[in-house]
Amino acid sequence: MRWTVHGERTIYDSPWMDVRLADVELPDGRRFDHHLVRVRPAAGVAAVDGAGRVLLIWRHRFITGAWGWEIPGGRVEDGEDPAESAARELVEETGYRAGPLEHLLAVRPSPGLHDGIHHVYRADGAEKIGEPTDVEAERIEWVPLESVPELAARGEIGSGSTLSGLLFLYARSVSRG
């Protein structure tokens, strides 16, 4: 059942996020203001090597105060295709250049809070071309894809988009035998 949106007004506007109040009406007739945040799309990439390992960064997020494994990724900049953003972020955060990208998932991280979309790609044949230029990673490691469920169970992968992309790759690998 769709909610009826009678209007939307901006509370706070910035190049990074817009905070809005939507005037929504539920199918049962209840009507109220609902907060939402509008943000730019993002893109990330799971680079997989010939040994079934994925290139991950171990990083701290000051917003959550948590450490965890994440795939490289970031915001889609003006004029970029999401695949270009994913490949660019891979170079900036790890120093690896991706081979051809395969689009895996379009993740909606928080569909009840913001309109962001995270495009998650797989890349094969990534090659080291230099050092990272970003300062996000504490460690950069090739992690066996088969260890992903255990890392998730241990709470070492927190990011919903990374969990989604890596568990999807794991599921596909085991279902293909």
Added chain:
Amino acid sequence: MRWTVHGERTIYDSPWMDVRLADVELPDGRRFDHHLVRVRPAAGVAAVDGAGRVLLIWRHRFITGAWGWEIPGGRVEDGEDPAESAARELVEETGYRAGPLEHLLAVRPSPGLHDGIHHVYRADGAEKIGEPTDVEAERIEWVPLESVPELAARGEIGSGSTLSGLLFLYARSVSRG
């Protein structure tokens, strides 16, 4: 590498979300204001039946404009344990009462944007005790867990927390044979 947070100020305050500006300094010395949103924790539950099917709701999100399968879930209210919230939301959104809950994952949906955490549980032995009181679901169905990777590939599961929880359950089921 941790970023140094020199301070944080509120831009917008509400019972639903706080929008803040953090004064952060990167390890390379760059210093700038970083937006972030502080929200309440949320909890959801994947109820699984004896036939390996999971109880999902097919719903529309006005913020993203997208339809998709999601596990029942919602905000952790004052005084609630996340498991209580997950069980309550299951009843409200599907009319089913959960059996014992097992905590699967603590998902960080958007660690670069907000501090939300989504606790995802598994429940067995859910029983129908009435009709849904919430108006979120267009359809409520028992969906085979084995179909989750295909539904994800087709874009019919968008929510990062739902993808994480269901793909984690799928991965665990296949790795246990």
